[in-house]
Amino acid sequence: MLSFKTKKYLLVLFGLILTGCKDKLPIIENLNENKYSFVNHNNEPRNFPEFVKGNITVVGYIFTNCPDICPLTTNNMRLIQEKIKKENISGIKFVSISFDPMQDSPKTLRKFAEVRDLDLSNWNFLVGTKQTTDSLMKKVGILAVIGDSTVFKSGKKIYYYVHTDRIQLMDKDGAIRKNYRGSSINVDEIVNDIKSLN
Amino acid sequence: MKKIYMILIFAGLVFGQNSSRKSLIKINNAWIRPAAEEANSALFFEVTNNGNKTDSLLSAEFKFAEKVEVHETYKKSEDVMGMRAVKAVAIPVNTTVKFKPRDLHVMLLNLSRDVKRGQKYGVTLNFKFAGKVKVEAVVKEMPKM
Numbered sequence: 001m002l003s004f005k006t007k008k009y010l011l012v013l014f015g016l017i018l019t020g021c022k023d024k025l026p027i028i029e030n031l032n033e034n035k036y037s038f039v040n041h042n043n044e045p046r047n048f049p050e051f052v053k054g055n056i057t058v059v060g061y062i063f064t065n066c067p068d069i070c071p072l073t074t075n076n077m078r079l080i081q082e083k084i085k086k087e088n089i090s091g092i093k094f095v096s097i098s099f100d101p102m103q104d105s106p107k108t109l110r111k112f113a114e115v116r117d118l119d120l121s122n123w124n125f126l127v128g129t130k131q132t133t134d135s136l137m138k139k140v141g142i143l144a145v146i147g148d149s150t151v152f153k154s155g156k157k158i159y160y161y162v163h164t165d166r167i168q169l170m171d172k173d174g175a176i177r178k179n180y181r182g183s184s185i186n187v188d189e190i191v192n193d194i195k196s197l198n
Numbered sequence: 199m200k201k202i203y204m205i206l207i208f209a210g211l212v213f214g215q216n217s218s219r220k221s222l223i224k225i226n227n228a229w230i231r232p233a234a235e236e237a238n239s240a241l242f243f244e245v246t247n248n249g250n251k252t253d254s255l256l257s258a259e260f261k262f263a264e265k266v267e268v269h270e271t272y273k274k275s276e277d278v279m280g281m282r283a284v285k286a287v288a289i290p291v292n293t294t295v296k297f298k299p300r301d302l303h304v305m306l307l308n309l310s311r312d313v314k315r316g317q318k319y320g321v322t323l324n325f326k327f328a329g330k331v332k333v334e335a336v337v338k339e340m341p342k343m
Contacts, residue, residue: 065237066238067238067239067240067303067305068269069279069281071233071340072299072300075339108237111234112234114234115237115313116232147280150267150283152265152307153264158307160280161280163278164277165279166277179277183279183299183300
């Protein structure tokens with residue numbers, strides 16, 4: 001039989017452990033009450049974050065004209081997906097959201113994924129209207145402003161974004177719990193964070 | 199006989215010059231990111247200048263891209279990145295300049311075909327003094343840094 005003093009210590013210890021876990025991954029932004037209407041790479045409607053609720057989700061932000069940071073971010077998400085599969089962690093979703101709805105379409109997103117042989121069984125690429133996109137980016141703290149551009153002989157112009165280099169970890173309730181640098185994320189770190197939320 | 203010697207010396211000078219010119223700029227580890235038709239990709243490599251004066255990469259050519267530009271990724275602020283075209287990249291004497299992810303790259307714009315992992319492509323780099331340098335690049339994802 002434990003003494004009152006021992007029980008008190010155990011209670012305090014238990015409380016500290018719980019607080020420690022919560023402090024490790026505090027809520028950065030809660031999207032639980034929000035609904036953002038997108039379509040995925042197959043042109044199917046997806047309400048974010050509703051469609052991934054109940055799953056821990058790795059979220060990346062990209063534009064497909066990007067030749068450097070966004071492919072790195074996408075490849076890092078692929079590496080996370082592979083490690084999760086290897087460690088038999090189930091129920092994890094992946095979402096890549098375009099902050100360039102003027103240039104990206106479901107078709108360009110699908111081609112972007114297909115040419116990289118990505119496993120899309122638990123991964124959606126999303127694009128929406130400019131209004132929806134801007135609203136979400138503001139909410140989750142992603143900066144994406146038009147920077148330099150290239151003009152082709154035909155007169156066609158494409159532009160590039162100055163943007164936040166980010167992957168976010170979202171919990172099962174639709175709350176952002178941690179930010180990572182997308183192009184240089186430590187895969188082991190995020191996988192450990194996923195385990196602690198699971 | 200004297201004429202023959204002269205011809206041999208002249209030929210030696212010409213070929214000697216060519217071979218030394220070839221060795222001035224050395225390209226290693228060239229690779230291209232996978233990208234879909236009509237999208238953009240990037241070429242990365244390491245370039246070493248073994249000559250006795252600074253050279254510069256001015257431009258590049260890739261037959262499956264509508265346009266090719268030399269670019270750099272730059273840090274705008276903490277966690278915010280941008281990309282811009284650069285006119286030339288200096289390659290100082292006895293120095294290796296790395297065109298690498300999150301840094302300098304050659305941008306391959308509006309591809310006329312899918313560029314897939316495992317494929318190999320020829321790319322021509324145009325240097326101010328070394329002239330055209332042809333390189334074979336393999337398509338792959340980011341090598342571990």
